[in-house]
Amino acid sequence: MQHPGEAPNSRREFLRTGALFTGTVAALGGGLELLSRRPGAAAESALPGLVGQAKKALGPYDTSEPVTPYAQATGYNNFYEFGTDKADPARLAASLKPRPWTVKIDGEVKKPMTVDIDTLQSWFPLEDRIYRMRCVEGWSMVMPWLGFPLSALIRRLNPTGKAKYVQFTALLDPKQFPGQRGDVLAWPYVEGLRLDEALSPLAFMAVGLAGRVLPGQNGAPLRLVVPWKYGFKGIKSIVRITLTEKQPQTTWAQSAPGEYGFYANVNPKVDHPRWSQATERRIGELSRRPTLMFNGYADQVGSLYSNLDLRKNY
Ligand code: MTE
Numbered sequence: 001m002q003h004p005g006e007a008p009n010s011r012r013e014f015l016r017t018g019a020l021f022t023g024t025v026a027a028l029g030g031g032l033e034l035l036s037r038r039p040g041a042a043a044e045s046a047l048p049g050l051v052g053q054a055k056k057a058l059g060p061y062d063t064s065e066p067v068t069p070y071a072q073a074t075g076y077n078n079f080y081e082f083g084t085d086k087a088d089p090a091r092l093a094a095s096l097k098p099r100p101w102t103v104k105i106d107g108e109v110k111k112p113m114t115v116d117i118d119t120l121q122s123w124f125p126l127e128d129r130i131y132r133m134r135c136v137e138g139w140s141m142v143m144p145w146l147g148f149p150l151s152a153l154i155r156r157l158n159p160t161g162k163a164k165y166v167q168f169t170a171l172l173d174p175k176q177f178p179g180q181r182g183d184v185l186a187w188p189y190v191e192g193l194r195l196d197e198a199l200s201p202l203a204f205m206a207v208g209l210a211g212r213v214l215p216g217q218n219g220a221p222l223r224l225v226v227p228w229k230y231g232f233k234g235i236k237s238i239v240r241i242t243l244t245e246k247q248p249q250t251t252w253a254q255s256a257p258g259e260y261g262f263y264a265n266v267n268p269k270v271d272h273p274r275w276s277q278a279t280e281r282r283i284g285e286l287s288r289r290p291t292l293m294f295n296g297y298a299d300q301v302g303s304l305y306s307n308l309d310l311r312k313n314y
Contacts, residue, residue: 061202061300062130068141070210072283077217078135079236080185081170081177088179093216096176096237101221107242108163117221121207123156124148129204131227133234134266134295138288140280145225146208151199159195159243167192167248168224169240185251191224191235192248192262194304202227202300228297230264261314265305266295270314 058064079089101117126146134140154166172188174180180187197203204225207214214220219236226233232252242248252260259273268278268291279288294301305313 058130059128062128063132063142063296064130065132065142066284067130067144067210068283073141073143073209074215074217076283078137078231079179079217079219081179081187081189081237082217083179084184089217090215092178093220095178096171096216096220098214098216098221098237101239103222103238104240105157105242106240107167107244108160109243110158110160117207120153120222121148124152126207129225131202131204131225132295133225133227133231134280134291136230136232136260136264136272136277138275138277138280139283140291140295141283143225144210145204145206146211146214147204147206147225149201150203150205150224151201153205153241154195154198154243157241157243162245163243164195165192165244165246165248166195166198167240167242167244168235168238169242170235171237171239185255188239189235189251190248191233191250192244193226193233194247195243196304197226197301200301200304202297228266228294228301230266232260233264263305263308263310263313265301265310265314266291267293267310267314269293270311 075090076086077089078086082089082092099117102114103117103120104112104114106112126148129145129147131143131145132140133143150166168191170189171177172180193203204227206219206223206225207221209215209218214223216237219234219238222238223236224234224238233250247262250260250262252264253262266277271277277291280291281288292298
């Protein structure tokens with residue numbers, strides 16, 4: 001993240017499989033459970049470890065762009081709890097134990113609680129969302145997530161009238177996260193959204209990727225996905241969700257306030273102090289392409305920011 005220079009392209013990156021994600025939920029381990037809960041999933045076959053073959057009609061929020069090959073989506077990651085190299089998360093992810101796992105829900109909610117991840121997941125039918133993801137470093141991917149809308153979770157939590165923001169906290173455990181034995185960032189990783197942003201139909205909680213249980217390197221067992229914002233807002237391995245009255249602290253804004261703001265909306269017109277945000281390189285492609293306002297999701301989320309100076313509120 002500190003270094004916008006990207007890792008050299010591996011040859012495999014250019015060997016497109018041609019096989020787009022087709023939306024079937026097959027799974028590893030607990031993912032078979034995911035499959036059984038997904039509406040319409042019963043007829044689909046699930047071989048552990050394989051992505052299924054059935055076709056899926058694109059939903060209203062899905063992009064039809066080619067999905068990033070699974071090897072890149074799970075092999076080129078930012079997850080500083082494992083290290084700062086893009087290959088560290090995949091190499092070290094086995095030390096993260098996504099079960100048993102609980103999520104603490106507190107702050108401005110009518111009934112604070114600590115809930116087991118499987119129980120939390122069972123509250124919602126699982127959906128697929130094929131979203132673009134744009135990293136602040138200037139690369140992007142297309143990711144086929146599996147999960148549920150954040151708005152459904154927030155509504156179920158019954159926020160009090162005072163709730164204005166949602167804060168997310170990632171796991172703090174240097175035994176599972178070798179990167180937390182150093183101080184490259186202040187741990188635990190924290191992120192936040194305004195409540196109205198969190199209620200946007202685009203805001204998503206992922207528990208799976210490409211029809212499989214979410215791999216450790218992508219933020220198992222629960223991560224935030226907000227595709228109109230830079231990737232660093234998508235906090236991984238969440239253990240706590242707190243509804244707050246005041247704008248919460250966020251890790252990157254704390255680490256370099258002049259470089260990373262609370263909003264972090266993708267904006268080709270507002271450059272990062274050390275590099276331009278006008279273009280991006282889609283992983284798997286050679287040339288750069290123009291970056292779109294709100295990462296191409298302006299129709300869905302632009303109205304959230306009509307009263308905000310996006311230069312000041314970067
Ligand atoms: N979440 C945690 N807990 N720790 C991190 O270091 N990195 C962020 C975000 N979520 C990060 C995190 C950054 S900088 C990006 S670009 C995305 O995760 C990368 O997600 P991916 O590896 O699934 O593509």
